[in-house]
Amino acid sequence: MKNLLENVSRRKFLKGSGLAAGGLVLASTIPAWSPAWAGQSKQTHDLNLFVSVNTDNTVNIVCHRSEMGQGIRTSIPQIVADEMCANWESVIVLQGLANEEYGSQNTDGSRSIRRFYTTMRQMGATARTMLESAAATFWRVPLSSVYAEDSFVHHKDSGKKLSFGYLAANAAELELPAVESLSFKSPDKFKLIGKEISSVDMHKFVTGSTEFGQDVRLEGMLYASIERSPVVGAKVKSFDAEAASKISGVVSTWQMPDQPTPVVFHPLNGVAVLATNTWAALQGRKALNIDWELGANSSHNSSTYLEELKRNIVTKGKSIRNAGDAYTALENASRSLNATYTMPYLVHAPMEPPAATAVVKDGECEIWACTQTPQSTQNNVAQALGIDKSKVKVNVTLLGGGFGRKSKPDFSVEAALLARQTGKPVKVVWSREDDIRQGYYHAVSAQHFIASLDERNNVTGWIQRTAFPSISWTFSGVTDEPQVGELSLGFGDLPFELDNLACETHKATGHIRIGWVRSVSNIHHAFAAGSFVDELAVETNTSPIQMWNKLIGEDRHVDPKAEGFEYGNYGDPMEVFPIDTKRLKNVLNLVVEKSGANKTTNEGEGWGICVHRSFVSYVAVATKVKVADGKVTVLEMHSAIDAGTVVNPDRVKSQQEGSMIFGLSLALMGEISVKDGAVEQSNYHDYPVLRMHQCPKIETYIVSSTAPPGGVGEPGTPPVAASLCNAIYHASGQRIRELPVNKHLRV
């Protein structure tokens, strides 16, 4: 049996941390499976929920968030170990099970560091204080005369030292110190925070010994592949169980239970084929010959749907934020500029399609899954099985990419239902085709902008409208317009200094599962706003950088609430994370200066810029392209990010690189189309993503800051599409308002 990621065994509650107490540890229901740390002679002593020290002087630190490439299994332990004064080489990272005691484990919204930076420092400081206290007691010296460094506690006067491992047992017996009594390192004393430390999983990555959700193997396990409804709400009328069962290796077939509505995270209707290997299960599916009752959503066609959005978007909509009177400004304008922008549905397509393995035995369930959301997995599996969630143990594997897809626990529920049905361990393997056709999609959208101008080219009024099916439709089944949560992502929080502003929405209902994809509604909102700013620059014969700075205006904190919009600010307080126009302009001016985007280019080449605040971080992008013979080549991309305090600069840089490439993929080629309710694409040949030969040179600039940490995983993506399309315009004179680019130019 392979050793999966090392998981947590025991845990303690840290007093005053604000986290809930309680919880229990289930024994593994798989007798043959035991975690890597079991059976070792070293003894482990818990100091708090996240930290334990072993008598061999190694330190266990829990990462309760999911690793999907952002480096969180390295950066969370970096924070804890630094504050604890632990030697980095002695740190062992344990992957947290689903456990509410940790607080939220939902690894999305670019918030692992943003929400847990302080908590992790508290965990490290608590552990250090307990070890120091144990040493002071041992030496019978005042606490103030000892200090921790490099996994030892030292006595200042005598020069004596004791190892963390030696002190562990005594330290674990101590009362947990109150949070308010803790002392913290000053940033100039940081040895790990702010340093470029390699991934703790690096050796596994380069030797192929990683354990992803797709890699889980249990004794006696069956492999399941599910033929799911092509249309949301479609039902199985009949299928050929006999034909499927004749395939060599197929063990059984099972019709998935009817999916309730709204769709939420319930598995789609369909038929599962269980086999002794994945290949047999996939072959069995081909023989099922399912007859479907397609239902109402089979009338959905994305092209006609988008045409309707475009027709409506040029008319007055429902106001969600207003300042002054943009319509009177328009009447009084010397001239006006308007434009409509559209984007199609998109899908995540992480390299690892979803996969989950489950065992159900004696009223308990154990899951191994590449999930971004272990607690939601626990809850949804418990609900589906009709058991208490305390009976569901969720192990988090490495994730082969997530981008929001693996925030949905549907695949784990499938595995649990099949494991109960068969009485055996079952791994549900999603194929690439399943991933593309049965995903949770980024919403198709239309947006319309109207700017009023006076004779001196001042923008006197701004009207912006957006329409797209809401993620809330997936959860309610009835929502028919964008919601505040989505409008808070780059629309209702427009940071421009405008006397007359109208922000409006139009109706749009859902027909396929709508979900969040890396940076969510910021993708289309930043594309449209960022393109329109550039169009205004062109219209007024102003440089783009000047137009951006003029629209953003004076240094100030923008308050959308003062103009009637209940802005969400990514769940964080405006006092701590304001919309700061100074920081916004700073990243823009920085990226222009560093890239040379304000300089002239060769014939057929052009620069495009865009800046956007999302997930309380600020990112500006400058893109240089060449357009020749109907083909666009992306030459260079430069990004500047101000994410406040940075824990691991190399991982911030790599996230920026990845965000540029993710953004290029969707802007150049990303399109999911729906015909008769079913997704038309199926794999990387018809849902292409960026390949190496299309990848430009990429430079990243990180603003040095002591502000509280902001998001990193997502904020890089939103400005990409507009910077690209602006560059295409400046290279060729061709303005692209309907994505993807490959509808207009070869890529």
Next chain:
Amino acid sequence: MISFMLNGKAVELDVDPSMPLMWVLRDELGMTGTKYGCGIAQCGACTVHMDGQPIRSCVMPISAVSGKKVKTIEGLSEDGSHPVQKAWHQHNVPQCGYCQSGQIMSATALLEQNSNPSDEDIDNFMQGNICRCGTYPRIKEAIKTAANLSLAKNVGGDA
């Protein structure tokens, strides 16, 4: 019964002859370093070497592997010390890591054919390997570093 050499060891097994090598490795032999990404030779996550050539194991029926020599990521080195693996580490290439076995197997095949590839050579050879996280710039740099490491090694007469 199908037999072939896998990472220097003889393997014999009785499976559906149409089963692709990738599923044989992953499900029948428990060697999960070779990844499933697309199943149609579009993404390269399943890249292994067969008789020294990089192939997409997801579309290679096991019957066609009979008598061949197969090398997977697990057979690249005992301890991650292959120049490509070292260069990957040096440049902190992986993000999620899922595609990296295939990237590394393609990169090693490239360097075996071309010990000092240009940017264009790298683009041409590596464009069959998708990385959704976007590690391409680092892969390119790491391949160049690995080329230098390999060259240095050859100069030392330790090839």
